[in-house]
Amino acid sequence: MRWGDMDAYGHINNVQIVRMLEEARIAAFGPPRGAGLPGVEPHVPLFNEVAEGTMALIVDHRIRYVKTLEYRNVPAVVQVWIGAIKGASFDIHYLVQDPVTREDCVKASSHLAFVDEATGRVLRLSPEQKERLQPFTEHKP
Template sequence: MRWGDMDAYGHVNNVEILRILEEARIHAFGPPGGTGGPGQEPLVPLFSALPAGTQALVVEHRVRYLAPLTYRNIPLDIDVWVSSLKAASVTIAYIVHDPVTGEACAKAETTIAFVAAGTGRLLRIDGEQKALIRPFVGRPVFA
């Protein structure tokens, strides 16, 4: 968490929660190919191993705020897993926990679709991608 993530009430702002979820998603599944520099390998290289010209785009976010998350200068605990794997989309689920109390502060899901960069055409998830994802459907990537 960052100091600037707080809102006027001293809680982590709801918009910052989406950024935190993005960081957890990238940590688990990798950054989109061709972005950033070398770093830690993702646990599941789903996004970093996409074929050239393929984009992973957010289709939808759903967030349920369960309890205020106050700023602490230590990392959050976030469970991340795949809640749904469909022909052309994958839904990633999260539970954000207060790192001191362990209380669940937010439950969320992000649906991602793969599209062809040049045309914007929706792409089906191929067998190799499904093989990467299947072990984490309903099972935490990291907790």
């Protein structure tokens, strides 16, 4: 969390929460191809191993603010896991916790699909992609 992430009420602004989700997603699954070299090896190298011309795009975000996340000057705790894996898309779930109290502050999910950059068409997940995601479908807070 950064000082500038706070709003006038002293808690982390909702726009910054979405950025935190993005950072957690990239840390877990790697940066998209062409976005530079990853600083840390992701837990599941998914996004940086897609074929050239394939984009990993967010279709939908769902965010539930359970409790305000106060500025703490230390990183928030963000748990990430895979939800439903479908033919051409999958869900990423997040739980954001206060780093001091460990209280749940945000429960969120992102629906993601791979899209062909040239045609704009959604691509089906390969069996290898589904297999790579499967071990991360159980949430263990």
